[in-house]
Amino acid sequence: MRKSNMNISLPGLELKNPVMPASGCFSFGQEFSEFYDLNALGAIMIKATTLEERMGNSTPRVAETASGMLNAIGLQNPGLEHILNHELKFLGQFETPIIANVAGNTIEDYVEVARQLSKSPVVKALELNISCPNVKEGGIQFGTDAEVAKELTRRVKEVSEVPVYVKLSPNVTSIVEMAEAVAEYADGITMINTLVGMRLDNFGKPILANLTGGLSGPAIKPVAINMVYQVRKALPKIPIIAMGGIATVEDIIDFISVGADAVAIGTMNFTDPMICPKLIKELDEYLIKNNIAHLSDLKGRVFKN
Amino acid sequence: MNYILEVLSQEMIADNIYKMSIKDSDDNFIKKELKSPGQFVHVRVGDTTEHVLRRPISISEIDKDHRFFTIVYRAEGAGTKVMAKLKAGDYIDCLVPLGNGYTVEALEHVLIVGGGIGVPPLLELVKQFNAAGVKTTHVIGFRSKKDVFYEKEFNTYGKTYVVTEDGSYGHKGFVTHVLEALDMNEYDKFYACGPKVMLSVLDSTLPMPGYISLEERMGCGFGACYACVCQKSDGSQVKLCTDGPVFEKGEILL
Numbered sequence: 001m002r003k004s005n006m007n008i009s010l011p012g013l014e015l016k017n018p019v020m021p022a023s024g025c026f027s028f029g030q031e032f033s034e035f036y037d038l039n040a041l042g043a044i045m046i047k048a049t050t051l052e053e054r055m056g057n058s059t060p061r062v063a064e065t066a067s068g069m070l071n072a073i074g075l076q077n078p079g080l081e082h083i084l085n086h087e088l089k090f091l092g093q094f095e096t097p098i099i100a101n102v103a104g105n106t107i108e109d110y111v112e113v114a115r116q117l118s119k120s121p122v123v124k125a126l127e128l129n130i131s132c133p134n135v136k137e138g139g140i141q142f143g144t145d146a147e148v149a150k151e152l153t154r155r156v157k158e159v160s161e162v163p164v165y166v167k168l169s170p171n172v173t174s175i176v177e178m179a180e181a182v183a184e185y186a187d188g189i190t191m192i193n194t195l196v197g198m199r200l201d202n203f204g205k206p207i208l209a210n211l212t213g214g215l216s217g218p219a220i221k222p223v224a225i226n227m228v229y230q231v232r233k234a235l236p237k238i239p240i241i242a243m244g245g246i247a248t249v250e251d252i253i254d255f256i257s258v259g260a261d262a263v264a265i266g267t268m269n270f271t272d273p274m275i276c277p278k279l280i281k282e283l284d285e286y287l288i289k290n291n292i293a294h295l296s297d298l299k300g301r302v303f304k305n
Numbered sequence: 306m307n308y309i310l311e312v313l314s315q316e317m318i319a320d321n322i323y324k325m326s327i328k329d330s331d332d333n334f335i336k337k338e339l340k341s342p343g344q345f346v347h348v349r350v351g352d353t354t355e356h357v358l359r360r361p362i363s364i365s366e367i368d369k370d371h372r373f374f375t376i377v378y379r380a381e382g383a384g385t386k387v388m389a390k391l392k393a394g395d396y397i398d399c400l401v402p403l404g405n406g407y408t409v410e411a412l413e414h415v416l417i418v419g420g421g422i423g424v425p426p427l428l429e430l431v432k433q434f435n436a437a438g439v440k441t442t443h444v445i446g447f448r449s450k451k452d453v454f455y456e457k458e459f460n461t462y463g464k465t466y467v468v469t470e471d472g473s474y475g476h477k478g479f480v481t482h483v484l485e486a487l488d489m490n491e492y493d494k495f496y497a498c499g500p501k502v503m504l505s506v507l508d509s510t511l512p513m514p515g516y517i518s519l520e521e522r523m524g525c526g527f528g529a530c531y532a533c534v535c536q537k538s539d540g541s542q543v544k545l546c547t548d549g550p551v552f553e554k555g556e557i558l559l
Contacts, residue, residue: 027528027529027530027531031527055534059521059534060521060522061522061524062523062524062532063522064356064384067354067355068357069524071524073531073532076531076534218357247354269525270525271354271358272398273307273525
């Protein structure tokens with residue numbers, strides 16, 4: 001077997017490649033396992049888990065926008081107990097490391113969900129969801145106040161048996177300030193979540209029942225690239241898993257170039273269910289063709305002379 | 306189930322209503338995977354990232370012998386307008402077949418009710434009912450004369466009532482106006498597809514058992530995104546794409 005040109009070690013995660021589906025765009029893997037072997041993936045970020053089952057928002061929940069989409073699903077999930085007993089059992093048959101996304105209404109909710117999920121042998125890391133724009137409670141209010149985010153991260157770190165990553169919201173005045181606050185306790189950062197947006201119908205009314213939704217897809221890539229760049233500049237060491245509109249190998253290379261360690265694919269999983277294995281294969285071909293010994297050789301090259 | 310398929314033909318059959326015939330996959334998915342009338346195809350618009358969401362469109366006809374299927378859709382939004390430009394020989398990226406369709410049961414006489422762009426999937430259903438020796442009566446409604454399509458096709462299979470809201474063609478009013486004049490004792494079951502408001506009326510007023518096909522904005526089309534959920538009468542929730550789009554009368558809160 002030839003030496004890997006794209007494996008990477010991050011806290012809690014030994015990734016054979018840096019490509020993983022982003023939380024919320026992959027459910028708990030089962031549907032995509034009908035399309036391909038999930039062992040091909042670097043990791044899987046599963047859909048947010050809350051303490052109790054959530055039924056989500058009213059429909060319509062999605063609307064297309066130019067090179068993107070708005071969603072307001074509302075963190076629908078079957079709840080912690082069900083996920084521990086069913087979804088994670090299913091995922092246990094794969095070697096692929098699982099990153100479990102944690103959400104809640106209160107700090108106590110986050111702590112309890114994190115405590116129990118982190119005990120699962122399948123879960124190799126947690127991703128704190130403090131950036132969902134689509135729920136009244138248990139999302140973004142934890143992600144827009146640096147002190148609150150820091151305290152939440154500290155409390156979750158106290159109980160988690162696996163490394164904790166924090167998913168940052170772009171809907172803030174200074175993402176660097178947020179990153180610096182959570183970095184005191186977090187093992188890593190994932191960024192960015194969706195940007196709050198609205199689309200109207202022909203009658204001048206919002207399409208989404210929730211009125212607003214999170215904008216994702218290729219449209220947000222330049223925003224994400226800049227934010228990863230800013231955070232990497234401020235925090236040269238912290239592991240970053242970057243996402244925001246990735247659709248091609250060139251997009252992956254761009255995120256690595258501004259300092260990301262690994263990347264996640266979101267919206268494009270809906271456009272093309274085979275996108276993840278396709279990009280993993282194309283990334284390998286790209287590195288070979290361009291005589292790049294290892295993907296990490298490109299990391300942060302934007303900062304080099 | 307993800308296929309790049311060849312467009313065989315495309316034509317406009319009513320005002321902004323397009324009919325596209327699409328060739329079977331090389332490995333014959335029509336024979337291997339297509340199960341029932343009412344299943345749908347999730348069509349990718351173009352091959353760029355301009356349109357990130359696929360368009361769910363129900364299959365209107367299946368030709369197993371000549372190995373193609375057809376879809377009928379309204380070119381109303383930006384995505385479907387791009388689709389409408391496809392010509393014979395072009396290729397189209399399809400997730401197909403998706404969802405659960407209607408079951409063709411051994412009955413005597415069934416009532417078929419369609420409204421607007423909900424009419425197409427009922428044609429294949431009617432074809433299969435007739436092939437199975439089941440008599441079908443059809444009531445199809447449209448906004449206006451320019452919107453009417455498939456009248457001839459339905460006529461070949463049974464008595465067909467065409468209704469337009471403005472009365473510019475056929476009966477004036479809504480499909481329910483024609484239904485009021487029919488004897489419901491003649492039909493074992495009804496099968497409907499169309500606007501939610503029409504389905505809601507049929508669901509609550511028709512006396513016999515029946516099936517309705519719903520639509521909703523979708524993300525993925527295969528159960529992963531939770532965009533197209535709907536509430537069941539028992540309080541639980543289903544995904545329209547994988548649990549539907551066809552449901553039994555009374556099953557869904559409309």
